[in-house]
Amino acid sequence: xxxxxxxxxxxxxxxxxxxxxxxxxxxxxxxxxxxxxxxxxxxxxxxxxxxxxxxxxxxxxxxxxxxxxxxxxxxxxxxxxxxxxxxxxxxxxxxxxxxxxxxxxxxxxxxxx
Amino acid sequence: xxxxxxxxxxxxxxxxxxxxxxxxxxxxxxxxxxxxxxxxxxxxxxxxxxxxxxxxxxxxxxxxxxxxxxxxxxxxxxxxxxxxxxxxxxxxxxxxxxxxxxxxxxxxxxxxx
Numbered sequence: 001x002x003x004x005x006x007x008x009x010x011x012x013x014x015x016x017x018x019x020x021x022x023x024x025x026x027x028x029x030x031x032x033x034x035x036x037x038x039x040x041x042x043x044x045x046x047x048x049x050x051x052x053x054x055x056x057x058x059x060x061x062x063x064x065x066x067x068x069x070x071x072x073x074x075x076x077x078x079x080x081x082x083x084x085x086x087x088x089x090x091x092x093x094x095x096x097x098x099x100x101x102x103x104x105x106x107x108x109x110x111x112x113x
Numbered sequence: 114x115x116x117x118x119x120x121x122x123x124x125x126x127x128x129x130x131x132x133x134x135x136x137x138x139x140x141x142x143x144x145x146x147x148x149x150x151x152x153x154x155x156x157x158x159x160x161x162x163x164x165x166x167x168x169x170x171x172x173x174x175x176x177x178x179x180x181x182x183x184x185x186x187x188x189x190x191x192x193x194x195x196x197x198x199x200x201x202x203x204x205x206x207x208x209x210x211x212x213x214x215x216x217x218x219x220x221x222x223x224x225x226x
Binding site for chain 2: 103
């Protein structure tokens with residue numbers, strides 16, 4: 001089955017700096033890569049996703065890049081703000097398996113003033 | 114707005130008890146999932162279902178069973194609870210069989226004494 005590794009487990013940045021979280025996956029058949037944000041005490045919510053037919057996707061301050069050859073993908077947050085503080089999870093799946101997502105272990109991002 | 118509702122936010126049970134966790138979604142989604150969330154381990158898939166009365170094992174099905182008698186409802190059953198099943202349980206749903214956004218419930222924190 002799929003295995004997703006996520007690094008770092010914790011990340012502290014100053015407000016206004018950029019943050020990068022990296023994930024690698026094992027199954028070359030995976031073709032869908034979402035990122036979820038979980039604020040303290042709340043449910044995970046999708047913030048951005050990418051499919052294997054594109055190499056990069058951007059939504060305001062958030063971007064995701066995908067390198068299928070190396071089997072890794074990354075989340076980039078620019079101009080970080082205190083409300084970006086949360087746990088971020090990457091995930092991977094193969095479309096044909098009823099969106100059975102395999103998640104990474106999470107990154108706790110702390111944005112300090 | 115998609116709403117995924119889990120019946121209990123907090124439960125305390127004793128070892129050996131049978132435990133039912135209920136989940137209901139109101140958007141006619143095809144897929145439903147049960148994940149378990151533990152610190153440092155991310156979200157791990159227990160079981161999922163892509164149709165009524167259909168179920169498939171996830172990555173950690175041992176000690177659990179599920180039931181999906183109606184499209185909107187997906188139940189997780191612990192036949193004989195054990196202390197290592199103390200965890201946060203998250204239900205999720207998604208629209209269609211192919212990979213797409215998961216909508217999570219608020220979670221059920223189970224403590225087994």
